[in-house]
Amino acid sequence: MQQFNFPFVATNQEETQLRNEVRSFLKAELDSGGYQPSADCWMTAASPEFSEKLGTQGWLGMTWPKQYGGHERTTLDRLIVTEELLAAGAPVAAHWIADRQTGQQIINFGTEEQKQTLLPKMAAGKSFAAIGMSEPQAGSDLAAVRTKADKTATGWRLNGRKIWSTGAHLCDHMIVLARTSPAEGRNRQIGLSQFLVPLKTRGVEVSGIDDLSNHVHFNETLFEDVDLTEDALLGKEGNGWAQCMGELALERSGPERFLSTFILLEQALTVLRGKLDNQGLITLGQLIAKLRSLRIMSRGIARQLAQGIPSDTEAAMVKALGNAFEKEVVTATRRLLSTTPTNEWPAGLAALLDDAVLKLPANTLRGGTTEILRGIIARQLGMR
Amino acid sequence: MDALIADTAKRIYADHADDTTALWQALEDNGLSRAWVPDELGGTGLELSDGFALIRQSAGEQASVPFAETLMAGYLLATAGAEMPDGQITIASSRQYSATEVPFADRADHVLRLQQNQIQLFKVENAQIISHVGSDPVATIDFAPLTPVSSHKAAAWLTPEIYQQLGAVIRTAQLCGTMQYQLELTLEHTSTREQFGRPLTKFQAIQHLLAEMAGELATSSAALEGAIQSFSLDAAPDAIAVACAKARASEAADIVSRHAHQAHGAIGYTGEYSLGRFSRRLWQWREDFGNEFYWGKQLGEQFSRTSSGGLTEDIFGEVNG
Numbered sequence: 001m002q003q004f005n006f007p008f009v010a011t012n013q014e015e016t017q018l019r020n021e022v023r024s025f026l027k028a029e030l031d032s033g034g035y036q037p038s039a040d041c042w043m044t045a046a047s048p049e050f051s052e053k054l055g056t057q058g059w060l061g062m063t064w065p066k067q068y069g070g071h072e073r074t075t076l077d078r079l080i081v082t083e084e085l086l087a088a089g090a091p092v093a094a095h096w097i098a099d100r101q102t103g104q105q106i107i108n109f110g111t112e113e114q115k116q117t118l119l120p121k122m123a124a125g126k127s128f129a130a131i132g133m134s135e136p137q138a139g140s141d142l143a144a145v146r147t148k149a150d151k152t153a154t155g156w157r158l159n160g161r162k163i164w165s166t167g168a169h170l171c172d173h174m175i176v177l178a179r180t181s182p183a184e185g186r187n188r189q190i191g192l193s194q195f196l197v198p199l200k201t202r203g204v205e206v207s208g209i210d211d212l213s214n215h216v217h218f219n220e221t222l223f224e225d226v227d228l229t230e231d232a233l234l235g236k237e238g239n240g241w242a243q244c245m246g247e248l249a250l251e252r253s254g255p256e257r258f259l260s261t262f263i264l265l266e267q268a269l270t271v272l273r274g275k276l277d278n279q280g281l282i283t284l285g286q287l288i289a290k291l292r293s294l295r296i297m298s299r300g301i302a303r304q305l306a307q308g309i310p311s312d313t314e315a316a317m318v319k320a321l322g323n324a325f326e327k328e329v330v331t332a333t334r335r336l337l338s339t340t341p342t343n344e345w346p347a348g349l350a351a352l353l354d355d356a357v358l359k360l361p362a363n364t365l366r367g368g369t370t371e372i373l374r375g376i377i378a379r380q381l382g383m384r
Numbered sequence: 385m386d387a388l389i390a391d392t393a394k395r396i397y398a399d400h401a402d403d404t405t406a407l408w409q410a411l412e413d414n415g416l417s418r419a420w421v422p423d424e425l426g427g428t429g430l431e432l433s434d435g436f437a438l439i440r441q442s443a444g445e446q447a448s449v450p451f452a453e454t455l456m457a458g459y460l461l462a463t464a465g466a467e468m469p470d471g472q473i474t475i476a477s478s479r480q481y482s483a484t485e486v487p488f489a490d491r492a493d494h495v496l497r498l499q500q501n502q503i504q505l506f507k508v509e510n511a512q513i514i515s516h517v518g519s520d521p522v523a524t525i526d527f528a529p530l531t532p533v534s535s536h537k538a539a540a541w542l543t544p545e546i547y548q549q550l551g552a553v554i555r556t557a558q559l560c561g562t563m564q565y566q567l568e569l570t571l572e573h574t575s576t577r578e579q580f581g582r583p584l585t586k587f588q589a590i591q592h593l594l595a596e597m598a599g600e601l602a603t604s605s606a607a608l609e610g611a612i613q614s615f616s617l618d619a620a621p622d623a624i625a626v627a628c629a630k631a632r633a634s635e636a637a638d639i640v641s642r643h644a645h646q647a648h649g650a651i652g653y654t655g656e657y658s659l660g661r662f663s664r665r666l667w668q669w670r671e672d673f674g675n676e677f678y679w680g681k682q683l684g685e686q687f688s689r690t691s692s693g694g695l696t697e698d699i700f701g702e703v704n705g
């Protein structure tokens with residue numbers, strides 16, 4: 001049977017020091033009113049100003065080469081910074097996708113010019129990026145994308161629409177998955193390519209979509225006869241599907257897949273300490289056991305990705321388990337708080353709980369539904 | 385683990401599948417039952433992690449022998465600098481740590497218990513097997529009228545709590561080995577069993593059951609690794625890592641066995657087919673040395689104490705300043 005690998009990565013002294021720096025920074029920001037903690041902060045709490053501050057601290061593009069504005073730190077260092085930012089509910093949505101996956105795709109597949117012009121701005125927190133995978137008719141069935149790019153004398157012409165592109169209204173670029181040649185029979189993964197598309201271009205129209213809490217963070221992006229230069233093609237023509245899967249490993253394995261609601265538990269505990277009965281202690285303790293196990297897995301994947309070991313299925317596992325955990329945290333917090341009068345709750349807790357409830361439906365959908373993830377695991381088990 | 389050791393153990397279990405006496409003799413002859421006894425005390429002196437890997441592997445074998453218990457006894461005796469007698473040694477391992485329910489007490493050569501900082505070995509005659517959720521034999525023992533055949537002063541750090549933690553991690557390793565066996569068996573069954581004209585593996589509902597089982601196994605294994613890494617031969621382990629491992633694997637055992645039975649259908653509920661025996665192991669071992677709720681409560685108490693840095697500090701590590 002296929003074994004799934006999550007090597008154990010022990011903590012060390014430098015790690016502690018880095019944590020210390022991030023925590024001090026966050027405390028100072030919080031105390032000076034630099035941000036309000038929120039649930040699901042990496043998806044819905046965007047603050048370009050805050051992102052720029054992180055860039056100044058050297059906490060964006062941490063693993064990228066120095067010649068492109070990066071800091072050549074380890075993936076584990078990046079994990080520590082992201083864990084702390086998420087745990088604090090800091091407004092990190094603006095840069096999140098560029099820092100997590102778009103920058104790395106450009107490093108892997110971009111031209112020298114793209115690396116030199118785009119990466120330093122992304123690492124400085126001054127330029128952001130969006131994901132261009134899903135379409136109105138292609139959600140879980142991603143290979144059904146209809147957006148297409150045709151060759152022209154000067155490059156490519158792009159037509160189609162992308163949807164659920166989080167933060168696109170703040171972004172300069174989107175990596176768009178488009179069809180560049182027909183599928184071969186039933187194999188629709190053939191003939192797809194990735195394009196690095198500047199969004200402030202003629203023919204691109206970004207329009208916001210209200211989520212169920214009437215908050216705009218995702219968008220529909222329309223591409224109408226958008227003329228792209230030759231070098232907008234990212235990587236190899238026809239290699240888009242494979243590149244996309246590599247990008248998804250980065251997208252699925254991080255701590256944001258299990259820490260989206262952590263801030264709620266943290267804040268609720270301030271009023272619950274010393275008041276929990278046996279059942280409450282058990283509920284809390286079982287959450288802790290899950291969280292710590294997920295962290296061990298996530299660190300293992302970070303190590304493997306740094307070593308170039310493919311970890312797609314492991315990432316799918318962390319996301320599936322992590323998303324279930326995030327939902328459990330909200331239910332558990334409601335249970336734990338249910339016997340404490342609301343006038344004893346700390347300021348902001350009720351709003352945070354409501355906010356978490358309203359954001360929760362999305363976490364098992366975005367970046368691959370739980371059902372898609374289970375399919376990936378089943379395939380690795382040899383079932384399909 | 386050293387592949388050679390793993391292969392040796394696998395071969396021994398395969399060669400003596402029907403004869404536990406011969407099996408035990410072979411485990412002993414190859415030094416595996418003394419995995420955690422250092423060289424100078426006549427043992428094999430394997431790494432702790434190798435011993436845990438052997439225990440995990442043995443839990444996926446059909447044969448029912450007190451291998452894990454004997455390894456734990458060897459570890460405990462070694463911490464007292466005492467030599468380990470030949471044969472099977474079992475340990476008190478009942479739920480909530482009341483030292484009266486003892487697995488394999490009817491057949492083991494010795495029973496070990498930790499009592500008031502003494503590691504005591506007993507010879508037990510006429511142990512009474514009780515009806516039990518597990519498939520391994522369990523007897524209740526009244527130690528009061530018994531005199532130990534030997535008694536050794538335990539290291540000062542070896543408290544009853546640490547005895548329990550060691551047992552909990554050993555049971556976690558066994559839970560993981562058994563869950564892996566159930567996943568493999570269920571995969572095999574659903575690949576060959578056809579209904580509605582196709583193998584069960586082709587049904588999405590079945591795929592999702594197995595995917596969830598694989599996830600539960602993987603996350604339990606990760607927690608186990610965290611606990612194992614905190615162990616050594618001469619100091620207390622990380623109590624939180626241990627609690628997380630036993631809590632997580634005990635909870636996973638419920639999900640894995642439930643899905644395994646669901647995917648198998650009625651055949652899995654028979655006494656003849658092996659799935660049920662392995663489920664009964666899971667249901668026993670998840671209780672031994674504290675179940676997921678027991679350890680959950682320990683963790684809950686630990687993490688609801690007032691700390692200046694809040695939950696972030698407690699979870700992600702304490703930071704000075």
